[in-house]
């Protein structure tokens with residue numbers, strides 16, 4: 001069984017500052033985020049072949065959304081072990097699993113790079129987590145040691161380096177938001193190219209080249225949830241935007257941001273893009 005590593009964390013000095021903070025607002029934001037990115041995570045897990053009865057390791061669980069989706073996919077005969085370095089947020093994940101009546105899910109506090117299990121897994125899954133680690137390929141290779149031969153690796157990470165491609169002279173607000181996002185993640189030490197970087201992580205760990213997809217939630221409808229979601233991203237980013245002197249609360253204007261984005265979509269007749277992300281999966285040699 002999994003051991004709890006919360007009291008024995010290694011120094012994380014060279015990792016990124018967790019850009020989005022560790023507030024209760026951030027927990028809510030993660031749950032909202034999952035409503036938008038969840039369908040592509042589900043497609044990833046389905047395409048990758050994660051199925052009933054499997055034992056799955058899920059890293060960087062956050063509020064538990066990926067683990068909950070996996071728990072339903074693998075059913076009562078399978079097991080999901082979720083890991084997060086933030087012990088507090090796992091209380092939310094555990095409560096949500098209990099509320100959903102899921103008994104095949106366990107969450108442990110610890111660093112995903114420093115785990116010790118007596119049983120191996122059939123799959124490892126991670127969403128928006130490798131980008132914060134100092135050396136993602138090394139962390140990824142370490143995770144593979146917890147898998148049986150023939151197991152599945154399925155990851156989803158943002159690709160910020162391509163985000164400026166959607167900037168346009170008619171969308172100054174979207175352009176500004178993209179600029180701030182790139183700046184704040186770069187300052188925090190996060191890997192802006194983690195989506196594309198998944199390829200390197202997979203092949204350096206000895207896996208076959210992964211099957212990859214690039215996606216971005218794009219919206220233009222008046223009622224699209226993405227405008228409000230972008231405002232919640234900025235609410236989480238604000239402390240670091242201010243700390244790094246990139247923007248002030250007045251400049252960002254979180255309270256009116258969703259409305260202003262929707263207005264820009266209206267006037268520019270161009271849809272609004274949320275951050276792009278890459279999904280990648282592959283199977284270990286049998």
Ligand SMILES: C[S@@+](CC[C@H](N)C(=O)[O-])C[C@H]1O[C@@H](n2cnc3c(N)ncnc32)[C@H](O)[C@@H]1O
Nearest residue numbers: 060061062065084085086111112127128129132
């Ligand atoms: C952006 S959140 C994503 C949460 C979740 N995967 C989701 O998509 O809803 C990243 C999470 O990874 C966790 N994390 C970052 N570095 C970690 C590490 N080395 N080991 C375990 N968890 C880590 C953070 O604490 C945070 O909860």
